[in-house]
Amino acid sequence: MAGRYNNIFGSGPTGVLTTVLLWVVALQISAWISIPEMRIAPTFRWILIALFSIDAAVLLVWSHIILPPSARAKTLITTGPYQYVRHPIYAAFIWSGTAIMAMVYKSWLLIIFVIPIHIFWVWHVQKEENYMIEKFGPAYADYMKTTGQFFPRFTVNQENS
Numbered sequence: 001m002a003g004r005y006n007n008i009f010g011s012g013p014t015g016v017l018t019t020v021l022l023w024v025v026a027l028q029i030s031a032w033i034s035i036p037e038m039r040i041a042p043t044f045r046w047i048l049i050a051l052f053s054i055d056a057a058v059l060l061v062w063s064h065i066i067l068p069p070s071a072r073a074k075t076l077i078t079t080g081p082y083q084y085v086r087h088p089i090y091a092a093f094i095w096s097g098t099a100i101m102a103m104v105y106k107s108w109l110l111i112i113f114v115i116p117i118h119i120f121w122v123w124h125v126q127k128e129e130n131y132m133i134e135k136f137g138p139a140y141a142d143y144m145k146t147t148g149q150f151f152p153r154f155t156v157n158q159e160n161s
Helices: 002-009 012-032 042-066 088-105 108-112 114-124 126-136 138-146
Strands: none
Touching: 012 088, 012 108, 012 114, 042 088, 088 108, 088 114, 108 114, 114 126, 126 138
């Protein structure tokens, strides 16, 4: 049962919980050392919240359509959002989730905390990525070389240069 759970959800539940805890820590530190709130026009702040929310929703829905939970750890998918990042669901949470929280709480420190959150996730998904290498071999190793973990790799095609 635990193996099936890990195949479906991977690092997600523990990663999400840790990320939320890091958000709380950032907000507590902001209050403790009195970091000023962002001074951002309310309309612009709500536009940013809407854009980050749309980004997260599109990534989450698109990821679930391309790779439904029933197919996880059974098929190597490199299309849809997976052609840009290896972990689009986690990426949505790391980048858009943190941005949404930063805008809601007007917190500069939450924006800065995206760095330790990203570093945590890089470490946290190593077991999952090692499993994928075992399961899919060189195909996954090649996929790792060309596709960013949580952020797209922008490379110039050498053949056309």
